[in-house]
Amino acid sequence: MQTYLKNGYIVSMDQQDTVFDGGGVLVEDDRITAVGKVDPRLVKPDAEVIDLQGKYVLPGFVNTHVHTSQQISRGVGDDVDFICWLHDRMWPFESNMTEEDSYVSTLMTSLELIRSGVTSFAEPGGQFVSGMARGTAESGLRGKLAKSVMDCGEGLPEIWQRTMEQELEQQVVDLEKFHNTADGRVQVWFGLRTIFNNTDELCVRTKELADKYGVGIHMHVAEAKEEKEYTYARWGEGTVKHLERLGVLDKNLLAVHTVWLTDEELELFKKREVKISHNPASAMRVLGFARIPKMLAMGLRPSIGTDGASSSNHMDMVDEMWLTSLIHKGWRLDPTVVPSQDILRMATKWGSRALLDEDLYGSLECGKKADLIVIDPHGPSMMPVNDKIAALVTAMHSANIQSTMCDGKWLMRDRKILTLDEEAILKEACDRAKAIYKRAGIELPDRFPVVKV
Numbered sequence: 354m355q356t357y358l359k360n361g362y363i364v365s366m367d368q369q370d371t372v373f374d375g376g377g378v379l380v381e382d383d384r385i386t387a388v389g390k391v392d393p394r395l396v397k398p399d400a401e402v403i404d405l406q407g408k409y410v411l412p413g414f415v416n417t418h419v420h421t422s423q424q425i426s427r428g429v430g431d432d433v434d435f436i437c438w439l440h441d442r443m444w445p446f447e448s449n450m451t452e453e454d455s456y457v458s459t460l461m462t463s464l465e466l467i468r469s470g471v472t473s474f475a476e477p478g479g480q481f482v483s484g485m486a487r488g489t490a491e492s493g494l495r496g497k498l499a500k501s502v503m504d505c506g507e508g509l510p511e512i513w514q515r516t517m518e519q520e521l522e523q524q525v526v527d528l529e530k531f532h533n534t535a536d537g538r539v540q541v542w543f544g545l546r547t548i549f550n551n552t553d554e555l556c557v558r559t560k561e562l563a564d565k566y567g568v569g570i571h572m573h574v575a576e577a578k579e580e581k582e583y584t585y586a587r588w589g590e591g592t593v594k595h596l597e598r599l600g601v602l603d604k605n606l607l608a609v610h611t612v613w614l615t616d617e618e619l620e621l622f623k624k625r626e627v628k629i630s631h632n633p634a635s636a637m638r639v640l641g642f643a644r645i646p647k648m649l650a651m652g653l654r655p656s657i658g659t660d661g662a663s664s665s666n667h668m669d670m671v672d673e674m675w676l677t678s679l680i681h682k683g684w685r686l687d688p689t690v691v692p693s694q695d696i697l698r699m700a701t702k703w704g705s706r707a708l709l710d711e712d713l714y715g716s717l718e719c720g721k722k723a724d725l726i727v728i729d730p731h732g733p734s735m736m737p738v739n740d741k742i743a744a745l746v747t748a749m750h751s752a753n754i755q756s757t758m759c760d761g762k763w764l765m766r767d768r769k770i771l772t773l774d775e776e777a778i779l780k781e782a783c784d785r786a787k788a789i790y791k792r793a794g795i796e797l798p799d800r801f802p803v804v805k806v
């Protein structure tokens with residue numbers, strides 16, 4: 354089956370970042386078979402032909418850090434400090450979730466991802482890879498799923514107090530069951546939650562297993578100031594240096610947040626080709642500013658993630674691109690740093706590189722997977738479009754994402770989600786969230802006096 358998108362503004366994100374004005378994309382089954390000036394003889398008589406009338410086509414966005422299991426906890430941690438957020442809100446909430454909750458939460462996340470033009474994501478760890486795998490398979494998205502892995506740490510809920518062997522064993526079981534399912538869209542990685550909650554031995558064994566299975570490791574790294582204080586007090590060095598000493602720092606490590614890094618640690622990232630996920634919204638909330646301008650100047654290629662709904666609320670890559678374009682300028686007092694073209698690279702091909710899939714998607718090129726989005730700039734918030742590339746970062750909203758295709762299938766067309774029953778999922782997610790709040794004993798205080806009428 355062929356789909357031919359013609360007469361578009363094709364932002365290919367290929368090696369030269371070529372843009373084809375008035376160009377086309379030809380899709381056959383799950384692959385892109387022509388881009389740019391498409392030879393009409395390649396288009397079969399029964400192909401679906403869509404005249405884009407100048408709309409944009411881009412590769413689907415890659416969200417390299419999104420907690421799908423936290424989606425239904427949205428609002429649980431607004432305006433509270435980090436320790437209250439973690440100990441009194443997030444841990445009680447997450448530890449009271451069931452496998453079915455995790456599944457519905459993943460469906461709920463998928464809706465927001467698809468609507469904001471995401472076709473591929475990495476999930477750092479809920480408790481139930483099985484639930485997340487089911488949700489991802491149904492959504493039509495690509496996901497790298499990991500379990501939240503912890504074998505030490507103070508104050509953990511009882512059901513999370515597990516040994517290293519239990520954690521490793523569970524991950525191998527999940528991997529053997531779900532890796533490369535749903536036509537390869539669902540993949541399973543290893544997870545390390547944070548250096549606070551992972552023993553050295555677990556880190557080392559995880560790396561060995563990830564190498565053995567040829568998959569990545571997803572870990573929160575140098576996330577908070579407290580983490581830096583902890584590692585320096587314990588080992589006299591930062592998390593990255595410590596991981597280097599353990600032999601964990603490598604090209605299959607996806608390091609998330611990476612805020613509190615020394616120059617030496619940035620050099621180690623470069624040397625070891627460590628993958629980086631920048632999460633600007635949660636950074637601004639409490640973590641601090643990752644040194645993205647410096648990383649770009651060094652030739653590092655960071656990607657972008659949204660984090661979880663309990664910490665940054667918007668699981669919207671378009672918002673996250675916009676924030677990325679703003680926070681470093683404000684922090685550095687330099688409006689020229691982190692330009693729009695770099696942000697588009699971060700959200701597309703550098704994202705696929707971070708997920709070890711740069712040969713598969715992240716750009717519109719012949720032979721790659723048909724993961725793409727159609728963007729309609731029409732409307733008062735994006736028009737007039739004068740700087741066509743910058744507008745995608747500085748002016749676009751996710752409402753401008755008109756259609757999303759993953760693996761050659763439309764997940765959304767003309768803003769209608771095709772793979773999932775949106776209203777049913779919203780209802781069920783809200784009901785389940787309410788029940789978990791109740792089970793976990795979390796009560797959010799009224800901020801204004803409420804009069805029931």
Ligand SMILES: [Zn+2]
Pocket residue numbers: 418420477573609660661
């Ligand atoms: Zn996270």
